[in-house]
Amino acid sequence: MAVWALGINHTTAPLDLRGRFAFAIDQVEPTLHALRGALTRVPEAALISTCNRTEIYCAGEQSQLEPTLTWLAQCGGVPAELLRAHSYTLNDGLAARHAFRVASGLDSMVLGEPQILGQIKDAVRAAEAAGALGTTLSQLFQRSFAVAKEVRTSTEIGAHSISMAAAAVRLAGQLFEDLCEVRVLFVGAGEMIDLCATHFAAKNPKSIAIANRTLSRGEELANKFGAEVMRLADLPERLHEFDAVISCTASTLPLIGLGSVERALKRRRHRPMFMVDLAVPRDIEIEVKALEDVYLYTVDDLASVVQTAQANRQAAVAQAEAIVDAGVQSFLHWIEQRSTVPLIQQLNSQADEWRVNEIARARKLLAKGEDVETVLEALSKGLTQKILHGAMAELRGGDSHSRERASAAVQHFFLRKER
Numbered sequence: 001m002a003v004w005a006l007g008i009n010h011t012t013a014p015l016d017l018r019g020r021f022a023f024a025i026d027q028v029e030p031t032l033h034a035l036r037g038a039l040t041r042v043p044e045a046a047l048i049s050t051c052n053r054t055e056i057y058c059a060g061e062q063s064q065l066e067p068t069l070t071w072l073a074q075c076g077g078v079p080a081e082l083l084r085a086h087s088y089t090l091n092d093g094l095a096a097r098h099a100f101r102v103a104s105g106l107d108s109m110v111l112g113e114p115q116i117l118g119q120i121k122d123a124v125r126a127a128e129a130a131g132a133l134g135t136t137l138s139q140l141f142q143r144s145f146a147v148a149k150e151v152r153t154s155t156e157i158g159a160h161s162i163s164m165a166a167a168a169v170r171l172a173g174q175l176f177e178d179l180c181e182v183r184v185l186f187v188g189a190g191e192m193i194d195l196c197a198t199h200f201a202a203k204n205p206k207s208i209a210i211a212n213r214t215l216s217r218g219e220e221l222a223n224k225f226g227a228e229v230m231r232l233a234d235l236p237e238r239l240h241e242f243d244a245v246i247s248c249t250a251s252t253l254p255l256i257g258l259g260s261v262e263r264a265l266k267r268r269r270h271r272p273m274f275m276v277d278l279a280v281p282r283d284i285e286i287e288v289k290a291l292e293d294v295y296l297y298t299v300d301d302l303a304s305v306v307q308t309a310q311a312n313r314q315a316a317v318a319q320a321e322a323i324v325d326a327g328v329q330s331f332l333h334w335i336e337q338r339s340t341v342p343l344i345q346q347l348n349s350q351a352d353e354w355r356v357n358e359i360a361r362a363r364k365l366l367a368k369g370e371d372v373e374t375v376l377e378a379l380s381k382g383l384t385q386k387i388l389h390g391a392m393a394e395l396r397g398g399d400s401h402s403r404e405r406a407s408a409a410v411q412h413f414f415l416r417k418e419r
Contacts, residue, residue: 001136001335002063005095006072006087007048007055010109013086015300019281020076023049024250028126031075036132038071039064044134046127046141048102050119051192051248051280051299052109057099059136065089096140096331100324103144104151105158106317109299110306112158115191117148139334147327154323155316165195167305168276168297169203172244175274175295179203182274186210186227187235187247187255189217192278194224196246201225209242211235213249236260240267248278258287265293276302354386388414 008018023031028047035056036042043060056068069089073080090098098107103120105112124141127133133141151157169179176182182205186193189212201208208227212218215231222229230238232255239245239260249255256275261284265273275296277284282298289296362379366372391414394406 001059001338002061003057003059003092003095003136003140003335004063004065004068005055005057005090005098006065006068007053007098008083008087009053009055009107010300010303012088015280015282015298016286017076017078017082017086018052018054020078021049021054021072022051022250022280023047023054025122025126028123029130032127032130032132034075035068035071039067044137045132046123046137048120048123050116051278053102055102057095057137057140059134059140063091065091092335093328093332096143097324097328099140099144100147100327101321103141103148104320104324105148106151106320106324109303110163111317113163114152114158115163115195117145118191120144136335136338140331143327143331147324150323151320155319157316157320163195163199164192164278164299164302164306165199167302168196168246168278169199170305171276171295171297171302172200172274173203175272176243179205181206182243183207183241184209184244184246185239185242186221187232187245187283188212188249188279189214189221190248190250192248193246194221196248196276196278197221197225197227200244200246205244236263240264242273243271244274244276245284246276246278247283249283251279251283252281254282254285256284256288258285258291261288261291261294265291268293351387354383358382358386 008021010018028049032045032047035047036045039058039060041060041062043058043064045059046057048055048057056072058064058068069084069087070080073083076083088098101107103117105114105116108116120141124133124138127137172182173179179200180203184200184205184207186197186208189210193210197208197210208222208225209230210218210222210225210227211230211232211234212221213232215229218229221227235255239256240263245256247256261273261275270293272293272295275284275288275294277296277298280299284296288294358379361382362375365375365378391406391410395403395410397403398406
């Protein structure tokens with residue numbers, strides 16, 4: 001059984017390229033169906049897509065990395081060579097090790113951040129719903145969850161972690177003297193916006209508003225923070241009211257354009273605006289970044305902020321990596337054992353057939369009134385003869401080389417002393 005992985009992340013690919021391969025959770029199932037249909041022998045498959053990475057994991061009789069890369073490039077509308085230049089491809093143990101490191105937060109922009117584990121679990125559930133997850137990938141991900149839990153509980157890898165949400169608050173605090181006087185708008189109502197709103201709400205801003213395509217979801221989040229809820233359609237006319245705008249939606253096109261921001265700045269008399277675009281693809285047109293009174297940050301721009309706490313956790317990295325390595329060795333051992341399962345099943349089936357036949361013969365003898373001791377003796381001899389028949393035939397027949405091999409095998413399997 002082969003396992004392979006293909007991915008791009010914040011260290012290998014620019015934001016705009018990652019945006020071409022961003023999949024909302026409701027797109028995972030049809031995407032997996034398309035992928036498996038494009039590959040031979042329909043492998044197991046799972047797709048992980050976050051703001052910082054898109055990764056495909058597969059398992060099958062033989063690795064199909066190249067066809068997987070070709071399919072993904074076509075899916076994103078880019079040449080295969082371009083994707084290859086910005087991606088990583090991994091087989092077997094290296095693929096497992098990468099999965100375990102990702103789940104443990106060792107491969108994240110924020111070292112030790114826990115959010116990725118929840119995202120992987122969502123991806124696994126989506127793969128299960130699509131019928132794309134088999135025994136091998138199920139084992140891979142269940143073991144990755146166990147490794148992540150051990151890393152989290154046994155090391156200090158997650159201590160002092162600065163999340164994207166906390167980084168956004170820190171940057172806003174550098175721009176505004178008092179966050180209590182800031183009006184904040186959140187665009188979207190997903191998990192990342194929930195996290196950001198939680199961090200900003202702790203600073204008691206002057207007001208909070210939630211703009212979301214689905215009003216009911218926006219109201220649910222707004223009630224949590226005592227915030228105002230508004231429709232996305234009202235965003236262009238009300239953008240000028242807000243000092244800080246944090247956006248993270250699953251939109252495939254920008255929601256906030258250059259023109260709307262320019263008009264908002266004019267109405268604000270060029271008072272500065274703080275904007276954070278955590279979406280992949282972008283929610284805010286990149287041209288906005290060039291405006292003099294706008295401070296726009298993307299997920300990649302936040303990298304330097306979230307790195308500031310890295311030094312405090314580096315001592316725990318070696319310990320975490322050791323846990324990951326142990327998990328990988330255990331998984332590879334499980335893979336190797338699975339190759340003998342069919343033979344074990346055949347051996348058990350043959351032995352069971354012999355057992356059933358000898359018991360049936362013994363029952364017939366007992367029904368005829370034969371002595372119990374005699375019947376038991378015959379049963380034991382019958383089973384012994386059937387078990388040893390193949391070995392005896394090999395020892396008596398064939399050439400000298402075959403007999404030597406048979407002799408070594410018989411001594412190994414039948415003449416070992418019990419320890």
